[in-house]
Amino acid sequence: MRLSELFVMGGSLFMTIITIWGICMLVFSVQKIIHYFVQGKFQKSGLGLILLFGSLAIVSGFLGQAIGLVMAFNAIEAAGDISPAIVAGGLKVSMITPLYGTIIFILSLIFWGVLKEVYIRKTES
Template identity: 35%
Template sequence: MKPMLASFLYDFHMTGGPHFMFPLALLLLTNINLILFSIFSLIQKKVLPTKYLEAIKLIGILAAVFGSLGTMVGLMEAFDALEGMKEMLPFQVIMGGMKVAIITVIYGLFIFCVSMLAYIILKLSVKNSVV
C-alpha cells in the first residue's frame, strides 16, 4: 500500500498533465534546494550571494508563468474537444474539464507563493545579519 501523501501527489501530477506538472515539480525541488542552501549558509554565518536570492525569486516567477501557460494550453485543448463534439455534454462534465485545466496554474502559483515568502524572509535575514 502506497503512502497517502505519495499517492495523492502522484494522482495530482497525473491529473494536471505530466507534460506541465513534472517541470513544475522540478522547479519546486530546485527552489527548495536553493532555499535550504541559503538557510544553512545564514546559520553558518557565511556570506550569501544575492544571486541565490534572485534565483529563488525568478524560479518562482517562472513557475507561475509556466503554470499559467499549462492552464491556457489545457483550456485550448478542452475547447477544441468541445468544438468537435456533435452532441451536448452535461454541465458537470465541462466543469470537470475546467477543474483539471486549472490544476497547473494553482501548482505554479503555490510554488510562486513559497518562493516569494522565502525570498522576503531571506532578504530580511540578510539585511539583519549585515547590520
C-alpha cells in the same frame, strides 16, 4: 483524492516542469540557509534566483492551463453538444497546474522575503 492522482490529472508534462522549478527554488533556498548558518556568511547574490524559479512555476502553470483549455475547447467543438457537467469537470482539471504553480510561487516569496530580511538585518548590524 490523492496527490498522485492530482499530479496525473494536471498533466504529467507541466506538473513535472513545475516540480522541477520548485526543486530548483528549494535548492537555492537551502544553499542560502546553509551559507548563513553553517559558514556564517551571507551574500545577496543568487537571492533573486529563488524568486525567479517561483515565478517560472506560476507562469508554467498558467501556460499548461491555457494549452489544456485550447485542447479541451477543440474537443468540445469537434464533439458538438456537450453536457455542462463534462465542461465543469474539464475546467476543474484545468485549474490544477496553476494552483500547483501558485503554491510553489507563494513558497518562493516566503523564502525570498525571509532571506532578504536576514540579509538586510545582517548588513545593518
